Amino acid sequence: MKNSFATILLFIALISSAQEKKELLKSQIAEVSCGECQFGLKGKGCDLAIRIDGKSYFADGTKIDDHGDAHAKDGFCEAIRKAKVTGKIENNRFKVTSFTLLPEQK
Template structure:
């Protein structure tokens, strides 16, 4: 009987430890409304893996590529203050879907 109780306690502890150390599933549909974020080229400034210079935002410290707006919608990305050479601030709205930010509104803030 003691062995059975010990086995039960061991299994319960093992499941509890696993539940606490398992990676958390990321939010796939987080809505963002008028949040101030960093905005720049994901590859050049945020060191994201991609195929080309692509617009990205950092939301709560995590970078996301942007859908719905292009890096060139805001001027020359390779200019002196362009997104490939500098990180800017923007107020954004949209949602995070499948690890990408689906932008409905992006307003650059003055430097």
Template sequence: MKKLLSLLIVCILFSCNTKEEINQTAEISCGQCQFKLEADGCDLAVKLDNKAYFIEGFGIDDFGDAHDENTGFCNVIRKGNVSGKIKEDKFIASSIKLID
């Protein structure tokens, strides 16, 4: 019984780390300034299913000045179509297309 339970736990943990590709419209902004994530400095983040994740693969200034008053991620939350996977509490982005 212990072996079966151990095997079940390992399978659950493994399946959590191998999620399918995510393709959806989501909020994108500065993780620290807008989503209240803890880190040093400003970093791009996405909110999926009411949980924010830092983004790997794209930088906060890849879409313009992060501190621009009207469009900067440190000042506004924008919408975009995102594709990628969640791995170790980060969103590994393969594509981000802002919706303006």
């Protein structure tokens, strides 16, 4: 009986960890821009997106207008910039825990 109970608990723990598995990312330099204007994502307006390893994700946790005028010459709707980001990919979106826009390279 004790073995059966232990087996059931182990099975439940394995299922729970599998369901909660989320891709955690370390701090890294990523391309950032407007998902619609620069990365070709389908959306309902200009929204910040992050491109990692060639795949683009809309960002949650920071907004396009938090980083200046999106339609300025160096803004996210006009240019692809670099940022140091930390977060995780969840439900095909990048959940930002930190975001530091790097100076524009000339």
